[in-house]
Amino acid sequence: MVIESDRKPILLTVDDDPGVSRAVARDLRRHYGETYRVVRTQSGPEALETLRELKLRGDVVAVLLADHRMPGMTGLEFLEEAMDLFPAARRALLTAYADTDAAIEAINVVDLDHYLLKPWDPPEEKLYPVVDSLVELWLASDERPVSRAQVVGHRWSARSFEVRDFLARNSVPYRWFTSEEPEGQRLLAAAGADAESIPVVVTPGGDSLIDPSIGELAAEVGLSTTPTTDFYDVVIVGGGPAGLGAAVYAASEGLRTVLVERRATGGQAGLSSRIENYLGFPDGVSGAQLTDRARRQAHKFGAEVLTTRDVVGLEVRPSSRAVRFEDGGEVVAHSVLLATGISYRKLEVPGADALTGRGVFYGSAMTEAPACVGSDIYIVGGANSAGQAAVFLARHARRVTMLVRGGDLGTSMSHYLVRQIAEIPNIDVRLGTEVIGLDGGDHLEEITLCDSATGTKETARAGYLFVFIGAAPRTEWLEGVVDRDPRGFVLTGPDLLARGSRPRGWDLDRDPYYLEASSPGVFAAGDVRANSVKRVASAVGEGAMAIQLVHGFLEHQ
Numbered sequence: 392m393v394i395e396s397d398r399k400p401i402l403l404t405v406d407d408d409p410g411v412s413r414a415v416a417r418d419l420r421r422h423y424g425e426t427y428r429v430v431r432t433q434s435g436p437e438a439l440e441t442l443r444e445l446k447l448r449g450d451v452v453a454v455l456l457a458d459h460r461m462p463g464m465t466g467l468e469f470l471e472e473a474m475d476l477f478p479a480a481r482r483a484l485l486t487a488y489a490d491t492d493a494a495i496e497a498i499n500v501v502d503l504d505h506y507l508l509k510p511w512d513p514p515e516e517k518l519y520p521v522v523d524s525l526v527e528l529w530l531a532s533d534e535r536p537v538s539r540a541q542v543v544g545h546r547w548s549a550r551s552f553e554v555r556d557f558l559a560r561n562s563v564p565y566r567w568f569t570s571e572e573p574e575g576q577r578l579l580a581a582a583g584a585d586a587e588s589i590p591v592v593v594t595p596g597g598d599s600l601i602d603p604s605i606g607e608l609a610a611e612v613g614l615s616t617t618p619t620t621d622f623y624d625v626v627i628v629g630g631g632p633a634g635l636g637a638a639v640y641a642a643s644e645g646l647r648t649v650l651v652e653r654r655a656t657g658g659q660a661g662l663s664s665r666i667e668n669y670l671g672f673p674d675g676v677s678g679a680q681l682t683d684r685a686r687r688q689a690h691k692f693g694a695e696v697l698t699t700r701d702v703v704g705l706e707v708r709p710s711s712r713a714v715r716f717e718d719g720g721e722v723v724a725h726s727v728l729l730a731t732g733i734s735y736r737k738l739e740v741p742g743a744d745a746l747t748g749r750g751v752f753y754g755s756a757m758t759e760a761p762a763c764v765g766s767d768i769y770i771v772g773g774a775n776s777a778g779q780a781a782v783f784l785a786r787h788a789r790r791v792t793m794l795v796r797g798g799d800l801g802t803s804m805s806h807y808l809v810r811q812i813a814e815i816p817n818i819d820v821r822l823g824t825e826v827i828g829l830d831g832g833d834h835l836e837e838i839t840l841c842d843s844a845t846g847t848k849e850t851a852r853a854g855y856l857f858v859f860i861g862a863a864p865r866t867e868w869l870e871g872v873v874d875r876d877p878r879g880f881v882l883t884g885p886d887l888l889a890r891g892s893r894p895r896g897w898d899l900d901r902d903p904y905y906l907e908a909s910s911p912g913v914f915a916a917g918d919v920r921a922n923s924v925k926r927v928a929s930a931v932g933e934g935a936m937a938i939q940l941v942h943g944f945l946e947h948q
């Protein structure tokens with residue numbers, strides 16, 4: 392068997408006699424120490440506590456050797472409880488003499504593999520052949536150590552989904568277990584939690600977090616959440632392609648740079664299963680891959696990237712600009728780049744809010760795809776994002792039905808995607824169809840559709856509905872600070888001069904730069920900017936360009 396992590400599997404001994412305990416551990420280390428870690432304990436309760444810790448850390452236990460006659464908890468009782476945590480570990484009982492009753496009972500109760508008589512000298516004859524056979528049996532069980540986070544939750548729990556989606560979008564590897572499956576139950580027991588406390592996250596270091604907030608989780612898995620200093624050359628708000636592009640250019644050109652992201656870097660692009668039209672990736676690239684590379688590139692040049700920090704205010708001071716966080720903290724800089732993009736519009740139909748994360752998902756095709764295997768799923772929307780999701784999900788689901796309000800897919804979707812969709816046999820496109828209601832208990836079970844032309848209603852069984860229905864900027868917090876268009880997009884450069892004069896309050900003897908907002912030193916790039924092209928390449932390009940303009944601003948301020 393190939394052992395995936397460099398952690399050694401464990402041989403655990405428990406014996407209340409210190410002399411015997413030391414001797415057995417010494418003999419085991421001498422023979423197995425290179426491949427296995429020998430852990431020595433002196434009572435049943437101590438051994439169980441150790442096993443719980445090992446479980447949380449993702450270690451695996453190959454063999455349990457327990458003395459039978461111990462005060463408080465017998466070896467048999469210990470092995471019985473230990474089986475709940477490590478059912479694959481092979482078990483042997485140590486007895487001072489042939490205690491046949493205990494051995495027979497053990498065979499029946501704990502499926503004992505062997506029992507060993509003390510003393511076992513010489514070990515080459517009496518101990519190692521037995522342990523060899525135990526190890527062989529364990530190797531056949533194919534248990535592997537885990538060196539990644541583990542998440543235990545419920546398939547239809549919105550919080551469980553939130554946690555998994557956050558980890559996935561931040562490229563934190565994890566293993567997912569439902570609270571119903573045996574391994575999930577074992578992890579819950581080891582963490583002292585139950586099915587009511589989900590989601591439970593066990594970090595690679597073995598700490599268990601019960602129903603953690605996203606901020607708590609970010610800090611635990613090593614994502615930065617607080618700035619390291621209190622003044623920067625540029626604060627970038629938003630970690631999508633525009634923000635990450637700007638961070639790479641700003642930091643590589645020597646600007647003290649901090650990027651603040653509300654949730655997970657990557658923005659909308661991070662949700663894309665395959666971006667086919669970004670320059671330099673002829674075979675396409677997933678949003679997660681692109682984000683991971685961009686984030687590493689930004690780090691390499693020295694940009695700070697903070698996640699899970701929501702910016703809720705911008706204050707322009709005489710010689711600086713401050714962005715304020717939800718918790719009242721702030722970060723101050725010479726200049727600010729707004730790269731907050733756009734957010735999905737919510738589906739405004741009865742039942743949608745209650746079922747979000749429980750069958751209704753916004754733009755989260757990647758995270759949920761494995762769960763859709765063999766299901767019939769629905770996608771609402773007719774633009775590129777919906778089309779990409781349909782192509783991606785069709786590889787997992789039995790049937791994908793796209794619900795499109797308009798009468799022609801070609802008016803809202805790129806030609807290459809329309810063609811791909813037409814060629815995939817398990818995708819249906821229903822034009823002129825709207826979703827008007829959702830229903831279900833603890834998860835989505837039924838959707839109500841309406842034919843826009845005839846008004847005919849129908850209901851359909853549905854476990855999954857992915858929503859991609861256009862998006863809007865969330866810029867209310869900029870009210871009164873920078874000018875926005877009626878839909879909330881930030882006006883910059885030439886758009887601010889459209890009425891023939893400079894913006895109100897503008898006190899410099901130059902016009903605003905191309906990507907500069909109505910307040911000097913505040914810039915906007917990417918989808919949040921009025922009249923921007925809503926594409927990855929243009930967002931990245933604007934991010935880079937904004938930094939050039941920041942240099943101009945810093946030189947002349």
Ligand SMILES: Cc1cc2nc3c(=O)[nH]c(=O)nc-3n(C[C@H](O)[C@H](O)[C@H](O)COP(=O)(O)OP(=O)(O)OC[C@H]3O[C@@H](n4cnc5c(N)ncnc54)[C@H](O)[C@@H]3O)c2cc1C
Pocket residue numbers: 628629630631632633634651652653654655656657658659660661662663664665666667668669700701702703730731732733734754775776777779865916917918919924925926927928930
């Ligand atoms: C599923 C999908 C597929 C797509 N496929 C393609 C494609 O194939 N090709 C293509 O060219 N384009 C594609 N697009 C469009 C493209 O992803 C966007 O145009 C691009 O991501 C815009 O980048 P941005 O940085 O301006 O904004 P966004 O990507 O929207 O990023 C903005 C970021 O700012 C953060 N933020 C917002 N407000 C705050 C705040 N107050 N405080 C802190 N952070 C905040 C958000 O959480 C987000 O991470 C796709 C979009 C989607 C949704």
